[in-house]
Amino acid sequence: MTETDVRTRTARDRLLQAAAILFYDDGIAATGIDAITQRAGVAKQSLYNNFASKAELVAAYIDHRHREWLDLYARRAEQAPTPVEKILAVFDAYGDHAECAYERGFRGCGLLNAAAELTSKEAGREAVRRHKEEVEAILVAELAEILPDDLDRAQTLAAHLAFLLEGAMVRAGLEGSAERVGQARAMARQMLEAL
Structure with missing residues (x-):
């Protein structure tokens, strides 16, 4: 596994964890992409590098x-x-x-x-x-x-x-x-x- 793969997987895991918390606490519709990326501590582009859309997330x-x-x-x-x-x-x-x-x-x-x-x-x-x-x-x-x-x-x-x-x-x-x-x-x- 390359260093890039590790970073990508880590970003994906962080995004999923952030989304899981926010979706559960606030609801899916009320949770925007910006809130997820901010909570995950990643750039917005990182979300789209890991998930094609919010629906995929x-x-x-x-x-x-x-x-x-x-x-x-x-x-x-x-x-x-x-x-x-x-x-x-x-x-x-x-x-x-x-x-x-x-x-x-x-x-x-x-x-x-x-x-x-x-x-x-x-x-x-x-x-x-x-x-x-x-x-x-x-x-x-x-x-x-x-x-x-x-x-x-x-x-x-x-x-x-x-x-x-x-x-x-x-x-x-x-x-x-x-x-x-x-x-x-x-x-x-x-x-x-x-x-």
Whole structure:
């Protein structure tokens, strides 16, 4: 890797980190390119050397949030010995995301916040939908381990758990605390124990 590659990657990382903070705190529409480059400490041209447009930067931000959650889940799932614990790890990973050190406090799911600002035809909304579907697929896979002879029931229960999780995240965002996610986790455990 050349010195130029290192500088470019570093600038890209700094831009993405700055955008992630500003997009989450202020919203995508309210965050201009100048604010991102100023926060990243790079020249405006550096942004365009790394991202073709603000839309491309938004797409990278959405991908970053998705990967960040997957990493949180993977760490939790590694410590989960059973399918029930792996399901509860989904809730724990959402709680971990809610407990991150946000500059202006927790405002809810960064992906849903981003999707709310995008038009229905924008690729970013599709990426957020895919993330939510991937989370639900994790739930289905673990429930299929618990209910191997009833995939329909596993899918239905996964949808219920996904709705419980998303509702908890919305309330947690409104209240600025992960407490609702913890309550949803307890409800999910009760549902799973009833199986």
